[in-house]
Amino acid sequence: MYNKALIFPVLLVSVIITSLAPVRSLDPPLNDDVLGLIVFKADLRDPEAKLASWNEDDYTPCSWNGVKCHPRTNRVTELTLDGFSLSGRIGRGLLQLQFLHKLSLSNNNLTGTINPNLLLSLVNLKVVDLSSNGLSGSLPDGFFRQCGSLRAFSLAKNKLTGKIPVSISSCSSLAALNLSSNRFSGSMPLGIWSLNTLRSLDLSRNELEGEFPKKIEKLNNLRALDLSRNRLSGPIPSEIGSCMLLKTIDLSENSLSGNLPETFQQLTLCYYLNLGKNALEGEVPKWIGEMRSLETLDLSMNKFSGKVPDSVGNLLALKVLNFSGNWFNGSLPDSTANCINLMALDFSGNSLTGKLPLWMFQDGSHEVSSLKSDDSTGGIKKIQVLDLSSNSFFGEIGAGLGDLTELQDLNLSRNYLTGSIPGTIGELKHLGVLDLSHNQLNGTIPRETCGASSLEELRLENNMLIGNIPPSIKNCSSLRSLILSHNKLIGSIPPETARLTNLQEVDLSFNELIGTLPKQLANLGYLHTFNISHNHLSGELPAGGIFNGLSPDSVSGNPGICGAVVNNSCPAVAPKPIVLNPNATIDSSSGEVVPPGGAGHKRILLSISSLIAISAAAAIVVGVIAITVLNLRVRATTVSRSAVPLTFSGGDDFSRSPTTDSNSGKLVMFSGEPDFSTGTHALLNKDCELGRGGFGAVYRTVIRDGYPVAIKKLTVSSLVKSQEEFEREVKRLGKLRHANLVKLEGYYWTTSLQLLIYEFLSGGSLYKHLHEAPGGGCSLSWNDRFNAILGTAKCLAYLHQSNIIHYNIKSSNVLLDSSGEAKLGDYGLARLLPMLDRYVLSTKIQSALGYMAPEFACRTVKITEKCDVYGFGILVLEVATGKKPVEYMEDDIVVLCELVREALEDGRADECIDPRLQGKFPVEEAVAVIKLGLICTSQVPSSRPHMGEAVNILRMIRCPSGSSDELGSS
Missing domain, CATH: 3.30.200.20 (Phosphorylase Kinase; domain 1)
Structure with a gap:
């Protein structure tokens, strides 16, 4: 908070400082540092009083918190305020600290722009760290022109935009440069590649584009290089091999193409190499085994093909090996077993064939003597993550699986595995995820399975498992997901399942289960998905919890199930007709109520459901009147x-x-x-x-x-x-x-x-950024918009899994936090009111024109989560085009979804993208997003995707594993 007692002195000091040039004499100037820091403090908010010791009456600031001085001159040389929870801006007061060597203000909440004279005025600065704040704006081209003394400079995790200044080449002593996690765009300035003193360069998580510069060979002192999560294209230059001191290289999540340069084998000190999520192709060369210092090798999500080279087995220091999402074929080389320090192995999403490796799943009858070890925890047994899913492996899972005692995540799904699940799986005490789904496994679920007491996710769906769900399932006390659908399981659902208090999703559909549901399942407070459809279950559904709002699809295919969800009354509470005419009689042959006068008179018979419908209609009328009266009363109250x-x-x-x-x-x-x-x-x-x-x-x-x-x-x-x-x-x-x-x-x-x-949330609403930005502009880049769309989709999918329909999707309800992350608000309010009909929903909740699904106007169509999908689709089009859902022109009304649909049909979809982006967006990605928006705004609810599907489509658009044509045309 501001110190009111300091307001007048600070204003006076500000006048003095801004009117006088810095003085460099030896006596009175000692107070320059005090005055400068007090002015600097005046621009800050200090909620934790970390700067309480900063007293304007002190002769020197050397005893102040976060301040260090030269022991002889008492001039400030270091200002370190990391993690002080400070907010506000970095003011001009700092420019008085002429002898400052280190300035570190990281992990605060500082906002505003960076003073362009910071490095020009403080020529003695060697270390500057302003990372993890909310700084914005751009850096002028001449920002670094007086940085000859600078050794380390970090602006990581801010909101800076524009290009990296070309004057960076003036920093001839720079050893560490970190500009990661901002919004810098354009190409990397060539001057960076002339800084032969650089030891660490991190430009990751920006919007940089262009080809990888070949002049990297001049950075022969470079130890760490991170250019991940940008838009770099073209091949990796062979000159990278000249940087022989490189230890870590991360070029992941770009658009790099071509083959691996042979010069990589010269990087013998490199222990971390991540090239994942690019467009690299060709075979992985045998020389990869020459990079013997490698501990992490990630080539995932590229277009590599051919066989995995045997030379991988030469990488004895390897801890993480990720070749997932490529086109590898053949078998997994046995030499991989030589990687005795391996902790994570991921070959998922390839075309590998053959049996599961004996060196990993040996069952005692197939021992490989060369792999025997006196140390039971040595060798491949250190592995913690193993993912061989989505390949063509066949054969059985050996009992030797139980020897992998450190295993935490096992995924063998989507292969052609046969045989039974080995009971030794219960020996894996650290196992958290077990996914054996989409195979051809048979036999029963081993009762030892939950010996793995840490198990959180058990997926065995789409197999041929038989027998009962073992009562020992109660021992899986950490279980969150239990997916056993599409098997041949019999018997009843064990009551012990209700003891799994952490359960969030259960899918037992398409089995042959019988009996009734344990009533205690209603007590599972975290349960948001429950599917028992297509079994032979019977009886009344449990009351309470998720079962009060369960979808009929989740219990369909069980003729014996009764209750309101399936519109099938249970026998004990079957409704009886209410006879309104006391003189009526009951026909003994038909059982119908007959009024006096015989068949010539009309029978008067109303069921309970009819009375409820009539009562509901009356309640709706009362509700509308109540809302009107209430609004008048609220306005009166607000005025008074x-x-x-x-x-x-x-x-x-x-x-x-x-x-x-x-x-x-x-x-x-x-x-x-x-x-x-x-x-x-x-x-x-x-x-x-x-x-x-x-x-x-x-x-x-x-x-x-x-x-x-x-x-x-x-x-x-x-x-x-x-x-x-x-x-x-x-x-x-x-x-x-x-x-x-x-x-x-x-x-x-x-x-x-x-x-x-x-x-x-301090970032304001998405609506304000799109439609109310100063001067009609918009600071949101395409990446910001895509992330807002994806974040909203993920949140809606989560709400729908929790059986909550939002009803009020619009850009004014999507808020941005200080880091630009989108968050959805105004959820669940409809559940707070006892009387809701379409009038209330359309007039009170869906208050923004254009977002409302067409089924609100049709009383015969059920309101479901698909109305949220429609609103989301409109939101997607709004974010991509920058236009409002409905815009009123002088002599026309423009409906956004119709405008975009016509443009798509004419092949002009790219013309709909917000012109304020000035072409700075990937056209194919933007058009695919527009197509998704149009799919979500289909007039027929069943034609719209579920939000989970929308999330997967967006992920595929951003990181395509195939063609974006899977989205369809419209």
Whole structure:
């Protein structure tokens, strides 16, 4: 927080500093450092009071926290404030520190631009570290022209844009340069490759493009090179072999092509080589075995073909070997067994054939003497991750699998394996993932399976397994995923399954299971997917938990299942007709109710379901009237009371006022840290208002000591459920955790006021970035937009797995955090209201025109998660084109999805991309994204993909393993 007592002195000092040139005499100038640091502090917020020792009355700052001085001159030489939780900007005060050698401000929340005179004024700087902040803007071309003393420079993990300044070539003493995780674009300046003092170069995670420069040969002192996650193209230059001191090389996730240069074999000191996710091709040469220092070799997701060379076995230091996602054929060479330090082996997604390697799965009858070791933990037995999935391996899994005692992740899925699952699998005490799905395995599920007590994921689907699900499944106490579908399992679902309290997804579909479901399954609080379709199960579904909102598809194909989900009443509670005419009789032959007067009179008979329908219709009418009255009342209340004072007490409840009971109620913070002992006072007034939606206004306020939150004040109080139901539903929403979901921090309840407390995101909404940027511009690059689309898709898929329909997908509900990551908000609000029909949904929730699925207008079509998919499709088109879903012209109305669909049909889809991107986007990728958006906006709900499928399509678009034509045309 700002120190008010310092405001006037700081302003005075600012005037002095900006009006006087730096003085270099030996006496009074000692105070230059004090004055400079005080001015620097004035531009900062210091929530943890880490700079409390910085006192303007001190003669020197040498005793201040984070400050180091020269022992003789008392001039500041180092300023190290890493991880101080500082926010604000880096002001001009630093320019006074003329003898500063080291400036380190990493891991804070600093924003704004970097002063272009930083290196020009502080000519003695040797180390600069501003990494892991929120700095933005670009660096001018002349930024580095006075950097002759600079040895290490890092701006990693910020939001910097533009090109890397060409003046970087002036840094003749630079040993370490890290500009990773920003948004730098254009080609790499040639001056970098003339810095022969460089030992470490990291330009990863940017938007750099162009070919890999051949002048890399001049960097003969280079030890570490990381250019991953850019858009570099062309071949890897053979000159890289001249950098013989290289120890780590990461060129992954680019568009590099061609063969591996032979000069790689000269890099005998290299222990880390990652070339994954490029377009490299050809065979892996035999000389790869000459790189004997390699500990990590990753050639995954390329176009390599041919056989895996036997020389891989010469890499005795190898710990990680990843050749997945290529076109390798033949068998896995036995020489791989010589890699005695191997911890991770991944050959998934190739065309390898033959039996599983005996040196890995020997079963006692096929011992390879050369691999015997007195040390039972030595050799290949150190392996922790083994993935041979999606190949053409055949044969049986040997009992020797149990010897791989360190194994944590085993994936042999999508092969042609036969035989039974060895019981020795229970000896793998560290195993977390076991995936043997999509093979031809038979026999039973070994009862020893859950001897692997650490098992979190068990996938055995699409095999020919028989027998019962073993009751010993209860020993898998860490299990989150249990997928046994498409087998021939019999018997009942063991009650012990209900003891697996961590279960999140269960799929037992397409088996021959019988009996009833254990009622205790309803107590599994994390369960979000449950599929028992196409079995022979019977009886009533459990009540509560996921079963209250279970999809009918999840239980279909079980004629004996009854309950509301399958629209099949259980025998014990079969509905009886209600006779409205007391004089009617029952026909003894037909069992029907006959009114007086015989067949000439119309029978009066209504079932319970008919009465419910009539009651629901009446409730809808009442609900519409209630909303109208409520809105009028809320407006009146807002006018008379523009601010709602909320005083937090030290416990779970608000402090109670003796004068009014309407402002006292129950506060719950899900973090378990409601630190309100200081009596923090929060005001919900118009000055703090962030926006308004169909259900209420959102305010920014502060709770705890400087902790910002967003509070949604619900303005539909008369429709909100009872306190018990409200709290149960909000707590359920509070358990949701996803990287792309706005976190619900807590809630506040009274009968007249309900508040939802969310994390505050400083980046604003996607809508504002797209449509309300200053000057009509937009700072979002194509990469930013793609990540926002993908993040939203992942979040929606997670919500749908949790049986939550969002209903309100639009760009104003997609928020950006300080690092630009997209997070979806306003979820689950529909579940807080007891009366919801299409009128409420369309007028209160779907408040933005253009996002609403067409089924809202058709009362005969069921509202499902596919309405979210439609809104997502509109969002995709909006983000890609930069246009609003509906735009009103002078004499026309333009509907975005129709406009884009016509352009696609005319072969002009690339013309729809936002012109503000100025061509800085991959055309094929952008067109594929537009196609996905159009698929999601299909008029027929069943034609739209599920959100999980949309996520997979987006991943394929970004990292294609095949043709993007799989998306279809429209």
